[in-house]
Amino acid sequence: MKLKLAVLPGDGIGPEIMEQGLAVAKAICEKFGHELSYEYAICGADAIDKVGDPFPEDTFNLCLNSDAVLFASVGDPKFDNNPNAKVRPEQGLLAMRKKLGLFANIRPVTTFDCLVHKSPLKDELVRGADFICIRELTGGMYFGEKYEADDKAYDTNFYTRPEIERILKVGFEYAMKRNKHLTVVDKANVLASSRLWRKIAQEMAPQYPEVTTDYMYVDNAAMRMIQEPRFFDVMVTENTFGDILTDEGSCITGSMGLLPSASTGEHTPVFEPIHGSWPQAKGLNIANPLAQILSVAMLFEYFDLKAEGSLIREAVNASLDQNVRTPEIQVEGGAKYGTKEVGAWIVDYIKNK
Ligand code: IPM
Ligand code: MN
Secondary structure (H helix, E strand, C coil): CEEEEEEEEECCCHHHHHHHHHHHHHHHHHHHCCEEEEEECCCHHHHHHHHCCCCCHHHHHHHHCCCEEEEEECCCHHHHCCCCCCCCHHHHHHHHHHHCCCCEEEEEEECCHHHHHHCCCCHHHHCCCEEEEEEECCCHHHCCCEEECCCCEEECCCCCHHHHHHHHHHHHHHHHHCCCEEEEEECCCCCHHHHHHHHHHHHHHHHCCCCEEEEEEHHHHHHHHHHCHHHCCEEEECHHHHHHHHHHHHHHCCCHHHCEEEEECCCCCEEEECCCCCHHHCCCCCCCCHHHHHHHHHHHHHCCCHHHHHHHHHHHHHHHHCCCCCHHHCCCCCCCCCHHHHHHHHHHHHHHC
16 A cells, blocks of 8 residues: 655654654555655754744644654753743643543553563552553543633543543453453543543443443552553543543553554644653663654554554564663663664564565
8 A cells, every 4th residue: 555654753862763763664564565655854952943933833833744744752851851842742742632532542451471560560560551542632630621820720631422422432442352341431420521421431341232331430440550450451541530540551561662553533633652752762762662663653553554553562572572672671681782783683584574
């Protein structure tokens, strides 16, 4: 097929990991006879520095006119400790989500057996944990009415029925494709918005009789995730809860550098690692490119190109098995590989397959 990508490397380690993700996309397209074209666009702090806007109109138009967006990361410490900064790199990410209507953020929490020892949890708890968090991405407190003054500030956790229905539908459908267990995470004992979520979920559940649906308060879910991560199959939740729970999910697997994500909705889908821009590592060739590379696998899978996705996953697993790993997951005394070397190894694996 013909595949046109918008490539948004962003800030920090973004450009380095993107180089490897793109190289993998190219190798796969060559191997399977797909016609790949791509164009770069700016976003985040890079775009603020260049044009004063973290998600410029040109970038938006390129995204709209592409089949998929491959995104790396945004964020720069020079904005973090300045509460008076008028524009922030993260606003670029939020603008992209909103303008592309990316209401469903799919974040798989997958453990790799060979990395279980890196998890802060006990081996027997975490081995085999494998679930998907579906995070609502264009509503809730992130986008509800805000007020900010010296002595008073608020955010509004605003949701409407159609917004809740469409994300729950994604949750139920993922559960149908997987082990048919959906956990709806909310705070219905306190929050009105959560009560609406729960009510709608209860109305929808009978349409999916094969799915075991349970309802869990977010505080309890946070606890359950570390006590018994294997309990979960598919979890669906609102924007803020999903943000927090997926960071927790990423660290139980042993490395945040390994988790990809997909954001889908009304317009072009976006594929990106769940980690941030790790500015301290910029240019050092130490960032793990696997989350970006696995985001490329999710991209192909989105277009139903399963063999392409599988080959990427196979190459990633092979690299881990053969200790071709970036420093944060390298075994003691193992050979040293940087971002580039890991990427090149995976590209070679794909070419030689
Ligand atoms: C994420 C990030 C973003 C979020 C930030 C960078 C705005 O933490 O994608 O999880 O809070 O959604
Ligand atoms: Mn987050």
